[in-house]
Amino acid sequence: MAEHVILFTGPMGAGKTTAIQSLSEIEVVRTEATNSERHIVDKATTTVALDYGEILVGAQEKVRLYGIPGQRRFNFMWTILKKRAKGMVLLVNTDAPDPIGELLFFLKEFRELYDKGGVVVGVTRADLVEGPSLAEFSDALERTNPGLVIPVFTVDPRKHHQMQNLLLTLVVNIEMRAAFGMAGAR
Amino acid sequence: MTMDVEHVARVQPPDTVDFPVTVGWTPAAMAVQAVLSLNTPVHLRMVIEGHDPLLIDFRHHAFSWSTPLDEFPVEAVHTRLETVPTSADAPPFFELPGQDLDGLLWEMGINAFGGGPAFWLSPGERYRLTRWPNLTQHSHNLRQVQMIAVLGNAYASTAELAKFAGVDESEAQRLINALSLMRILTRSAAAPAASMIPQTAAAKRQSLFSRLRKRMGR
Numbered sequence: 001m002a003e004h005v006i007l008f009t010g011p012m013g014a015g016k017t018t019a020i021q022s023l024s025e026i027e028v029v030r031t032e033a034t035n036s037e038r039h040i041v042d043k044a045t046t047t048v049a050l051d052y053g054e055i056l057v058g059a060q061e062k063v064r065l066y067g068i069p070g071q072r073r074f075n076f077m078w079t080i081l082k083k084r085a086k087g088m089v090l091l092v093n094t095d096a097p098d099p100i101g102e103l104l105f106f107l108k109e110f111r112e113l114y115d116k117g118g119v120v121v122g123v124t125r126a127d128l129v130e131g132p133s134l135a136e137f138s139d140a141l142e143r144t145n146p147g148l149v150i151p152v153f154t155v156d157p158r159k160h161h162q163m164q165n166l167l168l169t170l171v172v173n174i175e176m177r178a179a180f181g182m183a184g185a186r
Numbered sequence: 187m188t189m190d191v192e193h194v195a196r197v198q199p200p201d202t203v204d205f206p207v208t209v210g211w212t213p214a215a216m217a218v219q220a221v222l223s224l225n226t227p228v229h230l231r232m233v234i235e236g237h238d239p240l241l242i243d244f245r246h247h248a249f250s251w252s253t254p255l256d257e258f259p260v261e262a263v264h265t266r267l268e269t270v271p272t273s274a275d276a277p278p279f280f281e282l283p284g285q286d287l288d289g290l291l292w293e294m295g296i297n298a299f300g301g302g303p304a305f306w307l308s309p310g311e312r313y314r315l316t317r318w319p320n321l322t323q324h325s326h327n328l329r330q331v332q333m334i335a336v337l338g339n340a341y342a343s344t345a346e347l348a349k350f351a352g353v354d355e356s357e358a359q360r361l362i363n364a365l366s367l368m369r370i371l372t373r374s375a376a377a378p379a380a381s382m383i384p385q386t387a388a389a390k391r392q393s394l395f396s397r398l399r400k401r402m403g404r
Binding site: 004055056057058061063134135138142149150151152153154155162164165167168169171172173175176177178179180181182 | 314315316317318320321322323328331332335336338339340380381382383393394395397398399401402404
């Protein structure tokens with residue numbers, strides 16, 4: 001069976017599990033445990049190994065959606081998951097203590113996914129709190145990664161249609177990068 | 187290579203533009219482009235038949251209009267357009283935050299110039315994206331996403347863009363106009379033509395993007 005692995009990355013509380021739930025056609029496999037870092041993100045549970053969902057494209061083809069745990073202490077899972085992935089949806093919540101820092105951290109950590117496929121950034125909770133503008137996110141990307149033109153959108157991970165748009169944008173961007181010989185160089 | 191953001195000498199705009207009654211968005215887009223090119227603070231007020239006035243505060247990159255953008259009147263009848271001089275420390279034109287100006291510029295650019303090139307674009311240029319538009323906030327179709335992905339990865343002329351994305355040239359031109367009005371395109375007459383790795387028509391049809399679109403009913 002052909003498969004396409006997409007990783008959902010970003011800090012704890014960015015909405016990765018919710019985003020996968022919005023897209024998945026199967027009941028999402030979740031590995032949650034009590035959140036021991038409620039002083040950082042006030043939610044009862046958090047992902048500790050991975051989330052998993054999938055979209056069946058045809059009888060013999062699946063898009064597998066993996067959500068990483070956002071906390072750095074679980075980064076052994078990051079190494080395992082990024083090996084098979086072709087692209088990344090990077091979610092960053094504007095109410096994180098340093099959302100631009102988080103964006104740059106996760107992009108650096110998963111940079112190989114940009115090089116071999118593509119990346120799209122979803123900025124979450126932008127309608128709830130005032131944070132950096134999209135232009136500021138894009139400027140930070142350009143400053144630290146000159147020449148990278150990564151799609152950056154505001155999204156609500158609960159909204160199926162918005163998450164579909166994000167995923168389709170990622171996929172078309174991966175295909176365009178491959179078509180112009182820009183992906184898979186490393 | 188020229189960036190789309192051009193600053194010209196400080197020039198005082200006229201208080202009111204002599205603006206005949208027009209249908210559609212071409213003169214309005216031209217006025218916006220002119221104001222964006224002025225290095226002087228100015229607001230715009232557009233009077234459109236059957237709608238409340240449309241107010242634009244460029245300093246705050248915002249607009250105020252009671253008409254929602256998902257009901258954007260493509261054939262709007264503009265009866266008056268006023269420039270309203272302001273200053274760097276003047277209060278905003280309307281109560282902020284208003285709406286993000288990019289959404290209006292997207293609609294205006296897509297719907298102005300009738301599928302021909304915007305007047306500020308020059309023949310022989312190639313274009314490349316400097317920043318993706320926030321598509322979550324703009325009504326768009328997936329052909330436009332495909333074209334934007336081309337421009338995010340390669341310089342392309344309007345004709346090349348249309349060919350790469352498999353769309354009509356007028357559709358590609360509308361997108362170029364919009365992205366240019368939003369000032370998120372780099373223009374170059376010297377950039378060489380990009381080339382795609384050859385794909386068969388069948389391979390194109392069978393791209394994951396095409397299959398996912400179909401699967402998602404999009």
